[in-house]
Amino acid sequence: MVIKDLARWAHEVKGAVLGPEDERFGNAGKPWNLTVPQRPGAVVVAADVDDVVATVRFAAEQGIQVAPQGTGHGAIDSTDGAILLRTGGLNEISVDPARRRARVGAGARWRDLQEACTPHGLSGLATNVPSAGVTGYTLGGGLGLLARRHGLAAHGLVSAELVTGDGELLRVDAEHHADLWWALRGGGTPPGVVTELEIELAEAPELFAGDLIWPADAAVDLFGAYRSWSSTLPEELTTAIGVHQFPPLPSVPEPIRGQRAVTLTVCFLGTADAARRLLQPMLEVAQPMLDSTRPRTPDDLDLAGVPADGAPVVIRTEILGDLPESALAAVTDLGPQGSPLSVVEFRRLGGALARPADAPAALDRIEGEYFLESVGLIFRPEDVAVLAEEQGRVLAALEPAATGRTLRTFAGAEDRAVDRFFAPDVAARLGGIARRYDPGAVVHDPLDLRSVGADRPA
Ligand SMILES: Cc1cc2nc3c(=O)[nH]c(=O)nc-3n(C[C@H](O)[C@H](O)[C@H](O)COP(=O)(O)OP(=O)(O)OC[C@H]3O[C@@H](n4cnc5c(N)ncnc54)[C@H](O)[C@@H]3O)c2cc1C
Secondary structure: OOOOOHHHHHOOOOOEEEOOOOOOHHHHOOOOEOOOOOOOOEEEEOOOHHHHHHHHHHHHHHOOOEEEEOOOOOOOOOOOOOEEEEOOOOOOEEEEOOOOEEEEEOOOEHHHHHHHHHHHOEEOOOOOOOOOEHHHHHHOOOOOOOHHHHOOHHHHEEEEEEEEOOOOEEEEEOOOOHHHHHHHOOOOOOOEEEEEEEEEOEEOOOEEEEEEEEEHHHHHHHHHHHHHHHHHOOOOEEEEEEEEEOOOOOOOOHHHOOOEEEEEEEEEEOOHHHHHHHHHHHHOOOOOOEEOOEEEOOOOOOOOOOOOOOEOEEEEEEEEOOOOHHHHHHHOOOOOOOOOEEEEEEEEOOHHHHOOOOOOOOOOOOOOOEEEEEEEEOOOOOHHHHHHHHHHHHHHHOHHHEOOOOOHHHOEOOEOOHHHOOOHHHHHHHHHHHHHHOOOOOEOOOOOHHHOOOOOOO
16 A cells, blocks of 8 residues: 555654665564565655644544554554554653662663663563564563563553654543553554653662573473472562573574473572572472573563563463462473474463552452463465474463463453453453544554444443
């Protein structure tokens, strides 16, 4: 679809306006998740807030949508014909150590925020993927490395600046547009383009984190031990256990290069001595082959080893009430050698995640004991069907413990039904807020929340 008057309007934007004929268009419109083919009508690389306002107003005039995107880690759909608004240029960060808060531009990545926090002994409620954006992660909930102690990242959202679908720049907090503030705290794509977030930071003067790695043949014993061990842990320790297929790359240490192995990922707010004492029961199950656990700083939490510039991933997730012992054999099996299923991981929930938020939030808490994340990599067309089958097999083994819910941050092309993320009353409220702040449906929401409850009177 050709966007009328794009070239005329482009002069009003300080950043770049790229139509399909521009040689930079393909790269500028490519999301981090390379399995999602985005086909926007134009890409705007915003330089500042004025560019965001101008883009939303232009789109409204033209009767087309704007799809805001920081990195594309959370890309879901093709954004067909819309203006893809890349926010990477809005990446200013300022940390206020006395108030334990940061102001973060909409395009900032976790890597940037953690680097700014580290000198102050502070940390954001970060993921272990530093290339992911702070904004999409926080708006969708944000389940991170300090989650059992400090809860969801969305609950640390103090205020935001946002351009509504009408092109109006609003400051949103508990006192101003409180309904929208509630929606920003875990409701996913808002009815506007966020330009800046103000978030709370956690004290992290001492952190101990890393991976313990065992041979795959110890998987069932280790997963069994993890079930009971992880239920005894203090909230300061956030953990996950998984089976990984490591790539045959020279950068991967020799004992696990090209191999399957069990990985226990830990992040502890406290001293190395206390952490090692807590880990001891798992070390007694079997001798790890590798151990990267050590005292770390908040800017040294790249524990997932995910490529910074993109990967062809399909992630399927589920919040579980339990990790049934009867399922352990199935969930520790990554399928035949060469299967595109690369990771099956379980994070222990509970702690602060299970408690209601201190202030109103669209995602109030997580009801469940474990979070399943199965990650596949699609390198060949035939991988698509094989992976769907392998991920389906894992999900089927866990069906008795499935809650039917997952987190909005993990919505994907294969998992985007609104009732997977929100209870009916929450979804209806989000729908009403979307219609109020973006009546013309200018801002693209891949879940189309605004249609929920649209048949009811406002
Ligand atoms: C490898 C990998 C590991 C992950 N690990 C975790 C994890 O540990 N915990 C977790 O909770 N999530 C995790 N996720 C999911 C991740 O949090 C989401 O993909 C999140 O959307 C990333 O944020 P982003 O800003 O980089 O995403 P983007 O793809 O840039 O944005 C995602 C969506 O957020 C909205 N959005 C983004 N910017 C704006 C804006 N300025 N205004 C309005 N709306 C906006 C849009 O709807 C957009 O489509 C992981 C994802 C991947 C690929």
